[in-house]
Amino acid sequence: MARKPTKSGRIRLTEVAKLAGVSPITASRFFRNPEALSASKRQRVESAVKELDYVPNLAARALASHRTEVIGVLIPSLTNNVFSDVLRGIYDGSEGSRYSIQFANTRYSILQEEKLLRLFQAQKPAGLIVTGINQTPESRRIMESMKCPTVQIMEIGPDPVDMMVGFSHYEAAFAAISHLIAQGFQRIGILGARMDPRVQRRLDGYRDAMKAASLFDPRLIVTTPTPTSMTLGGALFADLLSQVPDLDAVFCVNDDLALGVLFECQRRQITVPDAMAIVGFNDMEFMASAVPPLSSVRTNRYEMGRNAITMVTTALEGHRPAEPVVDLGFELMIRQSSTARSA
Amino acid sequence: MARKPTKSGRIRLTEVAKLAGVSPITASRFFRNPEALSASKRQRVESAVKELDYVPNLAARALASHRTEVIGVLIPSLTNNVFSDVLRGIYDGSEGSRYSIQFANTRYSILQEEKLLRLFQAQKPAGLIVTGINQTPESRRIMESMKCPTVQIMEIGPDPVDMMVGFSHYEAAFAAISHLIAQGFQRIGILGARMDPRVQRRLDGYRDAMKAASLFDPRLIVTTPTPTSMTLGGALFADLLSQVPDLDAVFCVNDDLALGVLFECQRRQITVPDAMAIVGFNDMEFMASAVPPLSSVRTNRYEMGRNAITMVTTALEGHRPAEPVVDLGFELMIRQSSTARSA
DNA sequence: CAATCCGTTGGTAGCGCTGTCAATATTTGT
């Protein structure tokens, strides 16, 4: 009578323990630290769990342990395909682990990010994955105070909050432009949309590469804060072309824009690459199957997500990586759209 | 001494209550049912919450109330852009509400779906959004036993578990084919990838429309269980063309395939639409900016997500919709790629 | 004027689990 046997019909840890003939706390340990149990008890608890089809109550667990098994993920956008690849990596990597993912959308606002971080903080997540390295000082303070494994993803930089996985957008853009220059293109424009911090760094890479070759001209830069789209790519290209009629190549800060440019070229009977070279960024699947195949900078988005979640979970198991910053690099995918003009 | 004042440093509801000069339970009611409080107490609690910057402990709340404020979302894939649009609608629609989204990925497997449903069940979500109408009997049983607002999305059909938002894939495909037939095309092929239940229904629509016009020929059907991609579109199109050399139109069960077909046509110097009409499905943004602009069937994916979450949250507030099944319809976007041949 | 009602408030008793630490088995070293 002191303890109602199965009051709500729901199976509790107590029932499992009773069936296994152990104390509840031992049954509890079965989940948290199975190695600490003797083989025989472990067996008994395991089969009791299976027999009763026991599922732990996460709320009770969280309340008692002051922790959750939730990994918070802050990503700026769901619209952008780049992030769905990253998310996919994160979800795939979390499968099979005890952790679940709590995703939230910052909408490219670092203030929104701060707000969400505060919300997460209150719920004591087991780990955290955040996008980029441009957090507000307050956000940084919150993250540091949470003392949970934290990974900044998408780019790398100095002074990580904890860990990082990404690559240098600056260098990737620099490499793309250097390639175009090496192929003999001179009037190389750049098209940019959304202009988040990572896109800005690509722009920096472009600028420095152009300056290094004494090819820089501010009129070659066309950007907009508008979110990216193929249609926008065509429109920006039209703008650029009217400003710079002798344009011979375009670097697009993402592939959507690049494909939009290709179609705009088709519309205007501009041959690619002879009259206009095109290079995109990210190397989405469609780039290789366009006509002509479009050059791009391959970024390892899926791997980034996967790495990030793995770094969090292994850190949670006490194995911190030797090197907290992982550079996943990039690869120049040179295709027909940016090969040297026949001349 | 009976109660440690602020043991962990964390602000609890008790502290708020003390500052407001009310009992903890009254403070608790402030969050759950503010109208039940007198205006003066409500004021006092409100400012205490603000002053202490109180954030409720969701785990404690869930444990005590046997409910959570989490809405579970089951979606088959993150890779497919269609679902990122839906998810975006869901997240946008949940913003500002008290509910948070717990997303999980079924990977197009109804067994995996069942497993995830069982997991959700144990955590007592406030609501549920699931994809499609092809659940296992056991999944259905679980959903019915959960007694929380549930919305099936993406398609509509008879006998909803609870509510539904979607459209008829069968009719959408039927309409697309009827359009092609009306434009004078006769040898109309269909390209299908992934072949999930909704794609199957599009295939059914195709088949019936073709049969109704006495144009059906099984060789016109090329499908694969492989996930969709642009490259795949090109490859499937090549297969189809080798089987049916006199092909004059292709209906693609999604836009990726359609764009792949367009590029394959460019590669083979097949003029679109004169030598080959193309119609896609979903009307992704890029369809309109291709050259020539590609026809497609517009589906309201974002709205579907938004509607679904709204239906759940309003049901949670006790306002069940008069009609549990919402048909969001579709719209034939007829563009140059499927206009009647000049002849 | 007592009986009744309703709107508002508070007390009590857990929700199901785990942290802490003590207690008990088991092994090891000398």
Next chain:
DNA sequence: ACAAATATTGACAGCGCTACCAACGGATTG
């Protein structure tokens, strides 16, 4: 063989919140 160290195990007390029910005061009623 016995102390010391180490592996296993269990008792107890709560985590922070809310369900349930009782109590209160004032308004309404016959």
